[in-house]
Amino acid sequence: MSNVWKQAGVFLVLALLGCAPQKESTENKTSPSPQASVLASGENKPLPWKVPTEQPVGADAESVKRGESLISQTALYLGPDVADPAQRFSGSHLACKSCHLNAGKQANALGFVGITARYPRYRGRENREVGLAERVNGCFERSLNGKALPEKSQQMQDILAYMKWLSQDIPQGAKMQGQGLPNIDLLDRAADPNKGKTVYTAKCAVCHQPTGAGMLMDAKKPAMGYVYPALWGKDSYNTGAGMHRVITAAKYIKANMPFGSPNLSAEEAFDVAAYINSQTRPVKSHLEQDFPDRSKKPVDAAFPPWSDTFSAQQHKYGPFKVMLNGKEQGS
Numbered sequence: 001m002s003n004v005w006k007q008a009g010v011f012l013v014l015a016l017l018g019c020a021p022q023k024e025s026t027e028n029k030t031s032p033s034p035q036a037s038v039l040a041s042g043e044n045k046p047l048p049w050k051v052p053t054e055q056p057v058g059a060d061a062e063s064v065k066r067g068e069s070l071i072s073q074t075a076l077y078l079g080p081d082v083a084d085p086a087q088r089f090s091g092s093h094l095a096c097k098s099c100h101l102n103a104g105k106q107a108n109a110l111g112f113v114g115i116t117a118r119y120p121r122y123r124g125r126e127n128r129e130v131g132l133a134e135r136v137n138g139c140f141e142r143s144l145n146g147k148a149l150p151e152k153s154q155q156m157q158d159i160l161a162y163m164k165w166l167s168q169d170i171p172q173g174a175k176m177q178g179q180g181l182p183n184i185d186l187l188d189r190a191a192d193p194n195k196g197k198t199v200y201t202a203k204c205a206v207c208h209q210p211t212g213a214g215m216l217m218d219a220k221k222p223a224m225g226y227v228y229p230a231l232w233g234k235d236s237y238n239t240g241a242g243m244h245r246v247i248t249a250a251k252y253i254k255a256n257m258p259f260g261s262p263n264l265s266a267e268e269a270f271d272v273a274a275y276i277n278s279q280t281r282p283v284k285s286h287l288e289q290d291f292p293d294r295s296k297k298p299v300d301a302a303f304p305p306w307s308d309t310f311s312a313q314q315h316k317y318g319p320f321k322v323m324l325n326g327k328e329q330g331s
Helices: 002-007 034-040 061-072 074-078 132-141 154-166 193-203 246-256 266-277 312-317 320-328
Strands: 121-123 128-130 226-228
Touching: 061 074, 061 154, 132 154, 193 266, 246 266, 266 312
Parallel strands: none
Antiparallel strands: 121 128
16 A cells, blocks of 8 residues: 555545625625635536645644644554543544545545534534534544643644634635545455455555554664555554445545555555455454434444345445445335
């Protein structure tokens, strides 16, 4: 999987307002942005992915910069080796940008551009509307295998300021080209961890190591984080992370691996996702409380209870296309 993690180091995987101007003379007036024009027309087409080119300025500039540092070097500031035990919110040496590539600036890699335009929003995991801070904490508790940051803390406010800066000029409710992860063709068969091991050995192990332990920037200073992050083991994401779902992991892998020249087929992506998620990792407690409306539970959520009769093995590896067709048909 190469340099994807070179951006720093497997979890976690998150709302601005544009109003149409009143009809008035355009003399000496600034034209509305293309983003505002799209929403004003009622089209709500996905907007181009655009990362700010200017450095942050104004009252929040320092907060934005601190937020980017927290995203990029999470373990250094909030990890298990921080001197002050009260600041140890991440349970691993991963960084937020281990999954959110280029500190959330990269399209099709769980990026943050436009994320403040999408929150608060309903989420099936909680079966209610959640705010962006709560969503961030979901990553801390699952992808980073840690605990929630206080929402009023300076660190959380810095992270949110950075996300807001990346989302500047994007109206509330807007969708972005490249947000989240691209769709992937589901397989008619179950994902195969044994086939995935072959793919992993050929295309992933050189960076993430045969053991899946990744490669630290400095083995003597793990707080510096990873060049290539751990994909399983005690320093990886836990079983409650979105990346522990095989469809989600396969989407991410297909879109981004090997980094710089992603070239895996859908079958290879599914199989290597199955192999990675067949390995041992920290266990998230109380997963039975996720998706209280079981009908909203994703088919690849590999923990009970479920609203269907598919087995735990099927929920973990598939065949997801067949399973979803069965649900659609009411079987």
